[in-house]
Amino acid sequence: MAMGSFNAQNHPMPTAEINMTPLVDVMLVLLIIFIITAPLMTHQVPVDLPRAASTPTPDKPMTLQVSINADNAIFIGAEAVDRNTLETKFREAVAKDEKVEMHLKADRATRYETVAEAMSAARRAGLTKIGFVTQPGEGA
Template sequence: MAPPSNLEPDQGELHSEINMIPLIDVMLVLLIVFIVTVPVITHSIQVQLPHAAATASAPAPEAVRLSVDAQGGFHWNDAAVPDAELMPRLQALAQQVPQPPLHLQGDAAARHERVAMALAAAQRAGIERLVFVTQP
């Protein structure tokens, strides 16, 4: 082999290459280990489970829809509700067991102040399940 000359373009440059052979070896070993161990994991102990008598579950409570129209009026399931009657209705709803969810719908033209008022009233009444209804 001839000694390097000054005319060679690669003189003094570093060549960094990733050696893929060890990585491939490790991946093949892991693949073989997983193939061997998967059938061992799927075998389980046979257990005789007890049978429970079928009990009727309580029906889920129907959601209550509280809407705020464009003029700022409140509607409880499509029935108009005065401001003074809103809080007692929310408190009665919060006392129900299980508590039905409250779906809050705000008209796009409604003032945010009225929607925030409904949200604050629901929080003060103790409503735990509140859903904001929007259009997709």
């Protein structure tokens, strides 16, 4: 019966080397792809474009910040406005700029009637763009 030994001298240890050939092959293929596609990305037809005087872009339209607090008091900017003079203030703003926009901020506790009055006064005064300002919700 043959007896084997577990001697390390008879069995050499395997060497742990990384084979670099596949890595070099992949890198060369990528390099060739980039060399071929780079000129295509910058290729343009040479065109001598004419010069033109540009007109200034129109300014943003004036905005009215209308706020209604929990006590149903109406404010334009920081100025408190009576409900009877609200339409007059809106007409003055429309006279200054026809494209004036109204941004309406109403408190959560504001009565719907007050918001509807402000919106109808704006509509009668000629305001056509009315936006509601809100805070983003929890899920937004």
